[in-house]
Amino acid sequence: MRITRLEPGEVFVFGSNAAGAHAGGAAALAHERFGAVWGQGHGLHGQSYAINSMSGLAILRREVAGFVDFAAEHPELTFLVTEIGCGIAGYTPTEVAPFFSGVGANVVLPERFTAELDR
Known part of the structure; x- marks a missing residue:
């Protein structure tokens, strides 16, 4: 699912x-459309x-653990997660998806992450 709005x-x-240089991929989209701040690499x-x-x-x-806690503290929000770490960072869904284990119902994971967690 590609998120455009x-x-x-x-x-x-x-x-x-870490530097919050949102120059490409999902980071660029976040900066251009969804309020990501240049120079802010987390939060x-x-x-x-x-x-x-x-x-x-x-x-x-560690960053994902902080996000999972944040999402739990904000049940009024719905978090649409991209395939974090699986692009330029070079990780696979098999490596990253387990970090999201136990997320609440207000967190929507990408299909490949969900498939890994369902194994």
Whole structure:
């Protein structure tokens, strides 16, 4: 599913680099359309939530854990997660999807992540 617009209360969740240089892929879309702030590589900005996916797998795991906690604290929002870490960062859904295990009903994961978690 390609996300091109958001409804009120929806948040676009994307992979970023630590510097918040949102120059390509989902990060560029987040910057252009959904309020991602240049120079901010993690957290909620506008209708976007950045997760640092470019600083190693351990950092990505920690960033996702912080996101999962944030999403649980904000049940009024619906978080639409992209295939974080599976583009330029070079990870696979098999590596990244388990980090999202146990997310709440307000988090919509990409199909390949859901398939991995259902195994």
